[in-house]
Amino acid sequence: MKQNQAEVTRNLYNLLLNPATRDWERSLLRTAKIGIDNGANFDDQIGKLEADLRPLALRNNLTPDVTDFYLKITGNAATLDSFDLSKHYDDDGPHQARAIFAGGCFWCMVEPFETKPGIIAVISGYTGGHMDNPTYEQVVGGYTGHVEAVEIIFDTTIWSYAELVELYWQLTDPTDEFGQMADRGSNYRPVIFVANEEQRQIAERSKQNLATFGKYKRPIVTAIEPTSVFWPAENFHQQFYQKNPRRYKKLKSARKQFLAFQHIQTKLWRGLKRSQKKSNNDIK
Structure with a gap:
């Protein structure tokens, strides 16, 4: 060339x-x-x-x-082209809002949201830390306190914040506070960052419902924290699933297999608990 x-x-x-x-x-x-x-x-x-x-x-x-x-x-x-970050810096329109989620490596957190109708933009970045303009090397090294996260700008006439939170639960392991799947370290911890009291109440209610439903054997430990400055990641990380489809396919497959196995384990555990409860009632 x-x-x-x-x-x-x-x-x-x-x-x-x-x-x-x-x-x-x-x-x-x-x-x-x-x-x-x-x-x-x-x-x-x-x-x-x-x-x-x-x-x-x-x-x-x-x-x-x-x-x-x-x-x-x-x-x-x-x-060759740089990712357009203008939507991150623009003011939200009358029917736009933002959600910020951390759920392990941000490479796997973009495509499930971005490909849905009504999603205006999904930006990979770093948030929740104590350093300005962090780099990927610094965040991965654990020097900045940031987590890898995605900022989702969405059309509120098509999506509600509560629906985005529900989708977020499907993509992450809410019982792992030290990372996600193969991604280990505090920079991969799961966090829902809330911008206001309404988002906080929705996130906390959804988290409580998830715990009450008993879908998971272990406690729900996903943190709910106030938003702080969201720093867009380097161009290489934006829309990773489009730039590196083969590598992304492997990562996505591994994540799906892990979550599927976890859900099977939970179903078996719940079935065992029901069986034990029935046996105890029969004895009585």
């Missing part, structure tokens, strides 16, 4: 200044930029940089912004 030299050089410079870029990534980027600045063949330098980054890229082990850059120089058309 023929590269736009001015754009690639500008991206190299920005990545060198980006605090989220790892030192070893920065050293490779710097070598390429110095070579280009000193008159070396542009395509040769970018080709060498791509080859140096490839082993980690294939293992999905580059930082998000460097990943985006790698995908651009290798011609992955699905990720």
Whole structure:
């Protein structure tokens, strides 16, 4: 793919200044930029940089912004455009509202909402922490107190907040306060972030109903917390299910299998409890 030299050089410079870029990534980027600045063949330098980054890229082990850059120089058309974050920053219209949910890795929390009619936008990001402008590396490292979350902007004439909460329960394990499925750590804990008293009452009532119904063997531990600043995640993470369909399919399948197995276990447990109760009544 023929590269736009001015754009690639500008991206190299920005990545060198980006605090989220790892030192070893920065050293490779710097070598390429110095070579280009000193008159070396542009395509040769970018080709060498791509080859140096490839082993980690294939293992999905580059930082998000460097990943985006790698995908651009290798011609992955699905990720050339930046995700439009304007809806996050715009004021809500007369029939719009927002819901913020954390339920493990945000890669798996977008598609179930975004593909529904009446959902205006779903944005992956970080919230609930104590640092401004956190990066993915910082959040995953547990340095910021943030959780991975999704901000859902929805049409209130089609969806109610209560209906979104009900869908949220179907996607998460509300009995695990230390993460979700294979995602472990405080940055993956399940949280419903409420923007006002109405949302709080709806979330608490829904959580209580879930506990009363006895669908789960263990206690419902999903937290309900007030909203704080929601920081949109890097472009690489937005609409991950569209950019990386194969990887997303595997993640989604693993999550569905886990939840299905959990529900089967619960049904067996509830059946055993009913059987024991009946036996005790017969004895009486």
